[in-house]
Amino acid sequence: MPFNPELWFTEKYSDFCGFTFKVKEVLHTEYSKLQRLDILDTYEFGRIMLLDGFIMFTQRDEFVYHEMITHLPLFAHKKPEAVLIIGGGDGGSAREVSRHTYLKRIDDVEIDEIVPKNSIEYTPFVGEGFKRENVNLIIGDGIEYVKNKSNMYDVVIVDSTDPFGPAEGLFNSEFYSNVKNILRDGGIVVAQAENAYYDAKWMMRSVNNMRKAFGRDKVTIYQAAIPTYPSGSWAFSIAWKGDEHPKDSFDEKRFNELDLKFKYYNPEIHKAAFVLPNYVREILESD
């Protein structure tokens, strides 16, 4: 039963614009030492998780983000065996990575235990990621976790919140030099990198931190169309230790053998996601 027939939530994209949607019910609110979490039930998007008032995912379109931050780097890698997810506390990235059943190790390091706890309870369509046998959830600080470790993972996925509060340290260059060390030869790291339209500064912070660690010619961005994220076009920064550009190293054989069903990702999207409009290309090249 809706407790308020006209309850609307607005996420500001800047001081001057935002996205607004009607809320059926606020199902749960909880504070950790790090942040505030809300679970909303909505008319248009199903269940939504907010952290500190920002949309983390909606039930209706989370598949785009979670497919594109996981399957693209996994199929770009020649032979991944061990995957590290940093953040991703809702379980959506773990859910998608776990479908690559040939992997020997999947670790997810999430700093705030209230996120997986509530995701499992209130948004099991993503929280189920932590129920998979091949997923190892570690409650801890990803920034600390990657320090003083080397040659442990083939793919690192930085599935963070926005670049303030708990995730701020994930947008620093020291973090990426540790990520480079923790990657094996041929390793690939991807990170959610905000968007080129409202937050080009943050997108470039992520790109430039990767550039410092991996070298300018081993970093780029790719994009995906996520209706409930600011601008609708989301950027992922990606860096690689090998020689081949991840756009060109799609593993068609493994893709066909696994024969997974995707709602967004496909072999053509794998390449097209790297094709940037001129104004985004210019932002990327100007800095």
Add this chain to the structure above:
Amino acid sequence: MPFNPELWFTEKYSDFCGFTFKVKEVLHTEYSKLQRLDILDTYEFGRIMLLDGFIMFTQRDEFVYHEMITHLPLFAHKKPEAVLIIGGGDGGSAREVSRHTYLKRIDDVEIDEIVPKNSIEYTPFVGEGFKRENVNLIIGDGIEYVKNKSNMYDVVIVDSTDPFGPAEGLFNSEFYSNVKNILRDGGIVVAQAENAYYDAKWMMRSVNNMRKAFGRDKVTIYQAAIPTYPSGSWAFSIAWKGDEHPKDSFDEKRFNELDLKFKYYNPEIHKAAFVLPNYVREILESD
């Protein structure tokens, strides 16, 4: 001077969500027999034109829509000489088409004279399209204009408002059989076709009308990332009379000779725009 420090405008994407932005000033409001027009000045997006309360374009991101509805079909055509724009009353499409200076004829048939009049006055960055010497503005009904004419144009661009009110007849199948007749051999038609996320029904109405006229294998959609349009991912339906898919018929030689500067469009985008996520592909193939 802002007359109201907290004036916000909200465009509803459905009954349950929408896009909201802060308005500096309502510069102009006018009614024709067909519709209401508003020109807003905003903090985030510069000037915005509304027709019947819906965003037609914003100063900040109109370049995406206008480049993608014009240059893609023009460079996909082998040797365009005559172009017809139906609608496009703001002048943005005319502005972009007019940059193809080799064209022998550019006609823009707009039904409502208040649109070009106010665009020229209040939003000259698009309205300037009608100041170009090679553009011929005709005030008239595009649905009537295409009746009983044949072999007149190489590219037809249906730059309409949303599919209710004055533009409703542009989403009918009779209209597209007339468009097919007015096209010469090798001709191409594109139309703005709403979006796959909130308005798949309207997208498919446009696609299916084209299919009835051109045949199922001569129609598809392509997409562009437009931050201020619903979902941020906009669909254009496209149909062709020739044998070659417009994705593959990009004219690199003419593109290089013209050497135009674009903010969004480029040769890689030309192809990538046709690459659809699985869920959009399924909508397209299921009907």
